[in-house]
Amino acid sequence: xxxxxxxxxxxxxxxxxxxxxxxxxxxxxxxxxxxxxxxxxxxxxxxxxxxxxxxxxxxxxxxxxxxxxxxxxxxxxxxxxxxxxxxxxxxxxxxxxxxxxxxxxxxxxxxxxxxxxxxxxxxxxxxxxxxxxxxxxxxxxxxxxxxxxxxxxxxxxxxxxxxxxxxxxxxxxxxxxxxxxxxxxxxxxxxxxxxxxxxxxxxxxxxxxxxxxxxxxxxxxxxxxxxxxxxxxxxxxxxxxxxxxxxxxxxxxxxxxxxxxxxxxxxxxxxxxxxxxxxxxxxxxxxxxxxxxxxxxxxxxxxxxxxxxxxxxxxxxxxxxxxxxxxxxxxxxxxxxxxxxxxxxxxx
Amino acid sequence: xxxxxxxxxxxxxxxxxxxxxxxxxxxxxxxxxxxxxxxxxxxxxxxxxxxxxxxxxxxxxxxxxxxxxxxxxxxxxxxxxxxxxxxxxxxxxxxxxxxxxxxxxxxxxxxxxxxxxxxxxxxxxxxxxxxxxxxxxxxxxxxxxxxxxxxxxxxxxxxxxxxxxxxxxxxxxxxxxxxxxxxxxxxxxxxxxxxxxxxxxxxxxxxxxxxxxxxxxxxxxxxxxxxxxxxxxxxxxxxxxxxxxxxxxxxxxxxxxxxxxxxxxxxxxxxxxxxxxxxxxxxxxxxxxxxxxxxxxxxxxxxxxxxxxxxxxxxxxxxxxxxxxxxxxxxxxxxxxxxxxxxxxxxx
Numbered sequence: 001x002x003x004x005x006x007x008x009x010x011x012x013x014x015x016x017x018x019x020x021x022x023x024x025x026x027x028x029x030x031x032x033x034x035x036x037x038x039x040x041x042x043x044x045x046x047x048x049x050x051x052x053x054x055x056x057x058x059x060x061x062x063x064x065x066x067x068x069x070x071x072x073x074x075x076x077x078x079x080x081x082x083x084x085x086x087x088x089x090x091x092x093x094x095x096x097x098x099x100x101x102x103x104x105x106x107x108x109x110x111x112x113x114x115x116x117x118x119x120x121x122x123x124x125x126x127x128x129x130x131x132x133x134x135x136x137x138x139x140x141x142x143x144x145x146x147x148x149x150x151x152x153x154x155x156x157x158x159x160x161x162x163x164x165x166x167x168x169x170x171x172x173x174x175x176x177x178x179x180x181x182x183x184x185x186x187x188x189x190x191x192x193x194x195x196x197x198x199x200x201x202x203x204x205x206x207x208x209x210x211x212x213x214x215x216x217x218x219x220x221x222x223x224x225x226x227x228x229x230x231x232x233x234x235x236x237x238x239x240x241x242x243x244x245x246x247x248x249x250x251x252x253x254x255x256x257x258x259x260x261x262x263x264x265x266x267x268x269x270x271x272x273x274x275x276x277x278x279x280x281x282x283x284x285x286x287x288x289x290x291x292x293x294x295x296x297x298x299x300x301x302x303x304x305x306x307x308x309x310x311x312x313x314x315x316x317x318x319x320x321x322x323x324x325x326x327x328x329x330x331x332x333x334x335x336x337x338x339x340x341x342x343x344x345x346x347x348x
Numbered sequence: 349x350x351x352x353x354x355x356x357x358x359x360x361x362x363x364x365x366x367x368x369x370x371x372x373x374x375x376x377x378x379x380x381x382x383x384x385x386x387x388x389x390x391x392x393x394x395x396x397x398x399x400x401x402x403x404x405x406x407x408x409x410x411x412x413x414x415x416x417x418x419x420x421x422x423x424x425x426x427x428x429x430x431x432x433x434x435x436x437x438x439x440x441x442x443x444x445x446x447x448x449x450x451x452x453x454x455x456x457x458x459x460x461x462x463x464x465x466x467x468x469x470x471x472x473x474x475x476x477x478x479x480x481x482x483x484x485x486x487x488x489x490x491x492x493x494x495x496x497x498x499x500x501x502x503x504x505x506x507x508x509x510x511x512x513x514x515x516x517x518x519x520x521x522x523x524x525x526x527x528x529x530x531x532x533x534x535x536x537x538x539x540x541x542x543x544x545x546x547x548x549x550x551x552x553x554x555x556x557x558x559x560x561x562x563x564x565x566x567x568x569x570x571x572x573x574x575x576x577x578x579x580x581x582x583x584x585x586x587x588x589x590x591x592x593x594x595x596x597x598x599x600x601x602x603x604x605x606x607x608x609x610x611x612x613x614x615x616x617x618x619x620x621x622x623x624x625x626x627x628x629x630x631x632x633x634x635x636x637x638x639x640x641x642x643x644x645x646x647x648x649x650x651x652x653x654x655x656x657x658x659x660x661x662x663x664x665x666x667x668x669x670x671x672x673x674x675x676x677x678x679x680x681x682x683x684x685x686x687x688x689x690x691x692x693x694x695x696x
Contacts, residue, residue, distance in 0.1 A: 081489045112495045141429045147460045
């Protein structure tokens with residue numbers, strides 16, 4: 001199974017996302033695998049056996065979002081320099097979204113850009129982070145504020161690597177799949193309601209469907225001038241929740257699950273979504289044990305926190321809302337009172 | 349006067365290089381000027397008066413190639429964060445090649461890429477560095493090893509800023525003009541033989557001609573897969589000279605002048621160039637008081653140093669040679685003995 005990502009750019013930058021197709025890969029160049037301690041201890045040997053390269057190296061970073069910073073980026077770049085990678089060399093991102101984002105960023109700036117391949121090892125990164133070419137690191141001002149758009153040469157999603165994934169992380173990945181179904185694909189949402197993803201064949205199909213949606217959106221809007229923003233459904237709220245809980249209470253996908261429920265309350269107030277549709281979304285999230293509620297201490301402070309996201313331009317908050325199931329609405333200029341009411345209801 | 353740079357990319361990335369056309373510029377966004385101490389003390393006030401922006405900021409870096417590093421890059425990025433620049437904000441590179449390369453690089457990675465404008469203040473950066481979109485910083489492994497391809501939105505070359513340029517730096521810029529004439533444009537070379545660039549009208553015309561050549565080459569080969577490498581005529585030798593003299597003895601353009609003379613000796617051995625043509629090139633370089641000779645201590649060591657350039661792939665050295673005046677030849681696999689003989693002759 002595979003999905004092609006076709007970009008509105010010179011053809012050489014298009015690439016294929018393979019699902020369970022990773023046999024031996026041959027490279028006539030130097031290859032550097034970038035991974036983290038967790039993935040390395042579980043799967044690095046398995047991967048190394050599948051890669052034939054002129055010279056094969058690995059660099060193992062500490063595991064966690066808190067290491068998605070300039071220091072880790074420099075560890076990757078230094079490994080490139082030490083092993084004298086040249087312009088034809090290749091990086092392989094072997095891990096979750098953090099490894100993918102940092103490896104892609106390093107590839108984009110090493111000798112003004114070299115190729116990289118993604119082998120995402122979490123469900124979240126398979127269905128979301130590995131497609132789209134967003135790379136970056138965090139700093140004290142916020143998340144992903146330094147980075148680039150740099151597309152991988154290929155992506156390999158292997159279900160074998162998901163077998164060691166903790167259940168919570170699996171569900172966090174499902175949250176992003178549900179997110180894409182709600183805003184873009186009613187048939188996929190209904191399919192999700194009737195197919196359990198613990199069945200491996202179903203999971204594979206769902207991964208392919210999610211990637212196909214994401215690929216379509218990215219192809220339409222690679223650098224997020226418009227429709228790509230819809231992928232942020234639930235995220236405006238999730239970012240505040242993650243920030244208030246210092247990124248320690250919820251996994252990203254869990255915060256997105258809560259964020260979608262909050263966005264849906266707002267969407268109901270604006271009559272984009274009805275109560276039955278909102279309930280179906282909550283039910284599906286809860287089926288995967290995803291959290292759907294967060295206690296807001298102070299709704300005013302929560303509202304103000306929307307504006308602290310440094311990427312917000314000119315202090316207008318864009319809310320991405322579901323319009324029925326399978327549709328979306330990008331709403332600017334929603335009156336503050338309406339948003340506050342929705343936040344109060346979410347708290348009820 | 350202006351030159352359009354048309355790239356084989358989506359049209360939005362094409363841009364115009366204006367020569368002596370800088371009136372007041374209006375921006376409906378935040379603008380950050382990046383400059384160095386030298387240029388700031390001479391010209392920053394003049395420039396600030398010409399820029400109207402929503403908010404206008406400056407960051408002033410120390411002057412010199414030795415500051416073209418990660419630390420200075422972070423100073424630029426931190427200024428972006430402190431002033432809360434957003435995705436619509438603009439950077440202005442106001443200085444020579446070092447400022448241009450670092451500002452372009454910062455623009456390419458701040459929030460995954462924002463616009464920047466070049467206002468080059470040296471002749472070298474007006475005719476060379478400001479066109480082509482190469483950005484980068486140096487590190488202990490070499491020059492420009494971390495960077496990106498990122499095109500400016502516009503370039504403004506103003507002769508007023510050249511009036512404060514030291515004579516040596518002026519000549520270093522002329523060296524790069526001669527470089528382009530020799531390999532790409534016989535008529536321009538002959539024009540240079542008969543027109544003195546101390547005349548301001550001639551200078552302006554020569555700047556426009558040089559930029560037009562560079563723009564043509566970059567349009568053909570933005571990411572240096574082929575013909576763009578010809579712009580490195582003289583540079584293979586120059587890099588070794590600069591390295592051996594720790595970047596303190598010669599300005600880059602001066603090292604390129606010597607490098608061209610060395611390349612010409614090799615080209616004569618391979619009969620690409622005749623003695624008369626080689627002499628005309630030396631004569632023109634010397635007219636601008638450019639150095640044309642460097643004492644090589646050890647020709648074997650000089651030869652080995654070609655291979656230390658980390659960008660060389662698979663240890664094959666590509667020599668860019670003049671083929672007559674106005675033509676070029678990219679030579680791989682020149683026997684070591686032939687190169688050594690040329691180096692000995694250069695030393696004679």
